[in-house]
Amino acid sequence: MIVGIKNASKLIVISxxxxxxxxxxxxxxxxxxxxxxxxxxxxxxxxMVFYNAQVSTAKVVCFVSGGCLLLTAVVMLxxxxxxxxxxxxxxxxxxxxxxxxxIKIAKSFWAFGISTFIGTAIGYAxxxxxxxxxxxxxxxxxxxxxxxxxxxxxxxxxxVVLPTVCFSALSVYYAWYKLKKPVLLLLKDNLQVVSKPPKxxxxxxxxxxxxxxxxxxxxxxxxxxxxxxxxASFCFSAMTQMSFSMKDLSxxxxxxxxxxxxxxxxxxxxxxxITTVINGNTKTIAMMRVFGYSQKECCRAILGGYxxxxxxxxxxxxxYQYGLLRLMVDIVFKDMESVPAYKFDVSVMPxxxxxxxxxxxxxxxxxSEKIKKISIKExxxx
Amino acid sequence: MIKVRDILKSYGNxxxxxxxxxxxxxxxxxxxxxxxxGASGSGKSTFLNVISGLERPDSGKVFYDGKDITALSDNxxxxxxxxxxxxxxxxxxxxxxxxxxxNVKMGADLADNKDYKTVIEAVGLGEKLHKYPSExxxxxxxxxxxxxxxxKRPRILFLxxxxxxxxEETGRQVLDxxxxxxxxxxxxxxxxxxxxxxxxxxxxVIKMNSGKISEIYTNETKKxxxxxxx
Ligand SMILES: Nc1ncnc2c1ncn2[C@@H]1O[C@H](COP(=O)(O)OP(=O)(O)OP(=O)(O)O)[C@@H](O)[C@H]1O
Ligand SMILES: [Mg+2]
Numbered sequence: 352m353i354v355g356i357k358n359a360s361k362l363i364v365i366s367x368x369x370x371x372x373x374x375x376x377x378x379x380x381x382x383x384x385x386x387x388x389x390x391x392x393x394x395x396x397x398x399m400v401f402y403n404a405q406v407s408t409a410k411v412v413c414f415v416s417g418g419c420l421l422l423t424a425v426v427m428l429x430x431x432x433x434x435x436x437x438x439x440x441x442x443x444x445x446x447x448x449x450x451x452x453x454i455k456i457a458k459s460f461w462a463f464g465i466s467t468f469i470g471t472a473i474g475y476a477x478x479x480x481x482x483x484x485x486x487x488x489x490x491x492x493x494x495x496x497x498x499x500x501x502x503x504x505x506x507x508x509x510x511v512v513l514p515t516v517c518f519s520a521l522s523v524y525y526a527w528y529k530l531k532k533p534v535l536l537l538l539k540d541n542l543q544v545v546s547k548p549p550k551x552x553x554x555x556x557x558x559x560x561x562x563x564x565x566x567x568x569x570x571x572x573x574x575x576x577x578x579x580x581x582x583a584s585f586c587f588s589a590m591t592q593m594s595f596s597m598k599d600l601s602x603x604x605x606x607x608x609x610x611x612x613x614x615x616x617x618x619x620x621x622x623x624x625i626t627t628v629i630n631g632n633t634k635t636i637a638m639m640r641v642f643g644y645s646q647k648e649c650c651r652a653i654l655g656g657y658x659x660x661x662x663x664x665x666x667x668x669x670x671y672q673y674g675l676l677r678l679m680v681d682i683v684f685k686d687m688e689s690v691p692a693y694k695f696d697v698s699v700m701p702x703x704x705x706x707x708x709x710x711x712x713x714x715x716x717x718x719s720e721k722i723k724k725i726s727i728k729e730x731x732x733x
Numbered sequence: 734m735i736k737v738r739d740i741l742k743s744y745g746n747x748x749x750x751x752x753x754x755x756x757x758x759x760x761x762x763x764x765x766x767x768x769x770x771g772a773s774g775s776g777k778s779t780f781l782n783v784i785s786g787l788e789r790p791d792s793g794k795v796f797y798d799g800k801d802i803t804a805l806s807d808n809x810x811x812x813x814x815x816x817x818x819x820x821x822x823x824x825x826x827x828x829x830x831x832x833x834x835x836n837v838k839m840g841a842d843l844a845d846n847k848d849y850k851t852v853i854e855a856v857g858l859g860e861k862l863h864k865y866p867s868e869x870x871x872x873x874x875x876x877x878x879x880x881x882x883x884x885k886r887p888r889i890l891f892l893x894x895x896x897x898x899x900x901e902e903t904g905r906q907v908l909d910x911x912x913x914x915x916x917x918x919x920x921x922x923x924x925x926x927x928x929x930x931x932x933x934x935x936x937x938v939i940k941m942n943s944g945k946i947s948e949i950y951t952n953e954t955k956k957x958x959x960x961x962x963x
Contacts, residue, residue, distance in 0.1 A: 561835065561842040568830045638826045641787060642885065643815025643843055727787055
């Protein structure tokens, strides 16, 4: 099996993402199903109003947090799997060269399914662990009859079984698709630049210093990472800001939950992306250090290009969360008398931005220390 | 002039401690061509890394024109390397995502060398400016790494098994380029190898044996790469 124990630890990222998404979605969806069951038991008018409000809130949260989280998780997992297989194409190539059949190698990638399963299962179990307390909280004022916690097999199927099967199948398929390429292409270090004709550059471009050039080519050579970085800041921005708005629209607890999950997602992605950038450029950094480039210059060349992208991600996230909430409030609360007022929260944005900058720069600092430790010895041993 | 004094260097600690360099002292004249010979594991690469400022010795000193580089801080050593040394390794270590021109520019920028293209031409790669390393043969890649090292106008060029991954003919070509360029640009060469033939090209030959210098001699007549005929 290609995905060995050492690599499996990297797959934890997948489990974490899957776990977060499933935890939230299961909780709200389960609540939504259960609260619908008590509709017939409601007698008083007042309770009915409260019931409607509860159903609407559950719907909002299901759509907004659950849906957006789930979508996020799916997109991230797809990219992660693609990236993982892309960076392991050398191993694929070696096995292929040794005479293993494509299908046999590709099959070993079903391990992605395991990590998805572990994540979703923990998320699902965790949701059931929290739910009694969550149900209690939702019906604090005893306006509604007792909401009993029921087990809905369909949720288990859609959130645990289906993702596991889908991600396994997808990984195997993608690995198999990669394997259709000739062995030599898999083994070569950088097939993406081979046979590209030299571009016609303007005189201005030619004047770029080596550091600037390297910055550009680092960005260009791994487009998935660009996506990851934009995505991480997008996540951070959207989730933190949304969590404050959620506090007003539904409950405090949901706000906190969104915040935690947004942070976990953003961190895992950012961590993953930057680690990949550094690992992918160890040789380059080591050589630059040997030749006498300073630690600062190495950082600027390898990591500097991502900074503007992360700000772009932050802006997109801000716009996105506003648009999404606006839309949800308009649609979901359409028929209700007391539509909660939703306005763009001007004070939250700067707080979120400052927190983001602080976290980003701290991470960069940590990684620049890591860069400092890279020595020529390391790459010579390889 | 490089003066090396009583270098000790070991790896690991406790039981697994292994003394690689056991007191090495040496003087190297400016513009000399020095070859360091020795069996695998005798500590040649470690010695090269220590005198070039890539690694710190446990004790001992390395003087460049009277200045001790082992006493410098990390940043100062980096600046020292930037200003003085060039490196060529067996594995080339070119930057895979950049073409020949950019790879050489990496060295040139450090010395603010605007006219580095002449060096690329001097190693015979003028036609291949826009090729990527994966599109070049091993010999061509090594020539790129020579151009990269020389484009930064080093005072000392360190080479660790520069021909180790090349066939005889290509290796000879590469060495020939290096000798030719030494005449043109004036720099000191310190080359590590276990190929005895290459030693005949040098002025000074240093033999290392398990962490010590066992013999130093000077060649009366320096041979060219083509005369050694290995
Ligand atoms: N980072 C390290 N940690 C532990 N031991 C090391 C380290 N680097 C080198 N050594 C040991 O030091 C000894 C000398 O290594 P060195 O690379 O200097 O040898 P060499 O003469 O260059 O050999 P070769 O001709 O094979 O390149 C070897 O026995 C090696 O195992
Ligand atoms: Mg060696």
